[in-house]
Amino acid sequence: MYNNNLNSETKITFTLSKPVFCRNKPYAIIMYSYGNLVYDIGGSGVVLFKKINNQWVFSAEFWSTMT
Numbered sequence: 661m662y663n664n665n666l667n668s669e670t671k672i673t674f675t676l677s678k679p680v681f682c683r684n685k686p687y688a689i690i691m692y693s694y695g696n697l698v699y700d701i702g703g704s705g706v707v708l709f710k711k712i713n714n715q716w717v718f719s720a721e722f723w724s725t726m727t
Contacts, residue, residue, distance in 0.1 A: 672696045679709075686711035687719075 677691040688709045695702025706722040 670696065670698055672701075688716065689722075 672694055673696065674694045675692065679688040679690050681688045688711075689706055690709070691704065691706050693702065693704035708719045708722065709716045710719045711717075
């Protein structure tokens, strides 16, 4: 869903954590969440990225929740 009205109550809000990098391996994890109180929707999860050829590539999602 895309909504360009920043004051709209129907927009979906996204939050991302700072990446956590592994010290000795080319991996990083990021936690995300999103939601909208008007529609009572949202979810969250943790994703794993791996550095391949000097680029961070999505590797896996560990868990997610939906409301």
